[in-house]
Amino acid sequence: MKTRELTTVAEMLNNIELMRFLYPSFTFEKYEAYLKDMVPHNYKQLAVYENDICVAVTGFWTATKLWSGRYIEIDNFIVHPDHRSKGLGKMMTDYIDVKAKEEGCSMIVLDAFTGNFTAHRFYYNQGYGPKGFHFVKIINEDGLS
Template structure:
């Protein structure tokens, strides 16, 4: 298995079938339109490949908020259903955590749909906790404004 950062819209568009496990009705046109707005705002994707097969993918971007300072946000986290419970999600979250530390982030945040209990369980097991309606994994409390 190989982890790869996808930084161009073309690289991301090439993996639309994996993203469709999360968003089945996502059209290529809409995806490209959204990515055209997201990529210039620091959005990248991280994918896990076995050869040319994308096993899992997630987007992320860093930003700054008053309460947390610099943070990394996970967005659109999906593992191909055929490869779930095989450590793909953990590979992605471990990679993201190291990336956040390298960027000097205080926290990693994400949203999970309220009815997605499998995702809640997964994120709890990775050290994330709900903070309002966001899940937050604090990496360095000294960088928080709260």
Template sequence: MKLVELTTVPEMLAQIEVMQHLYPKLTLEKYESYLQEMVRHNYKQVAVFDNDICVGLSGFWTAIKLWTGKYIEIDNFIVHSEHRSKGIGKIMTDYIDVKAKAEGCTAIVLDAFTGNFTAHRFYYNQGYEPRGFHFLKMLNEDGLT
């Protein structure tokens, strides 16, 4: 297994198939337009490769909020279904932990859907805990990927 930090739009676009495991309707055009904006706002990805095949991928952002100061937010955490329970997720969260500490972050945050109990168990096992609710007001369901 090889871990690589992806920092450019072309590097990220090359792994669209993995992202489509989470968002099957995601088109290359839409993904590229989103990434063009996201990369300008500190968005990066960490990818795990097994023999040149991406088997795990997670986006992450570094930002600042009043209540936390500097933090990293994990976004779109994916391990290919055929490669789960092989430690790939832990490789990615360990990398993000080291990165957050090196950058002086006070916290790592993420969202997990309320019904995704497999993800909840994984994040609990990695030392994460729920501290609140992420509320949203949906304005356009058709705009979702």
């Protein structure tokens, strides 16, 4: 297994089929439009490859908040179902841990849907814990993936 940091829209678009495990109806056009909006704001992806095939990917970006200072946010953590329980998730969180330290971050943050207990267990095992609630007010259902 080999990891690679993806920094361009073109590189990220190659992984749309993997993204569809999380967002089954994701269109190429929507993914491309979102990436074109996100990449200029420091969005990157970490991809894990087996024999040149992407089998896991997570997005991440670095930003600053008043209460926390500099942080990395993990976004859309996906491991292909055929490659789960092989340590790929830990490989990705370990990479992000190192990246956060290198970039002088005070913490790593992420969101996990309330009903995704498998993800909760994984994140607890990696040293993450809930700090608060992420409140959401949906304005446009059609804009959701």
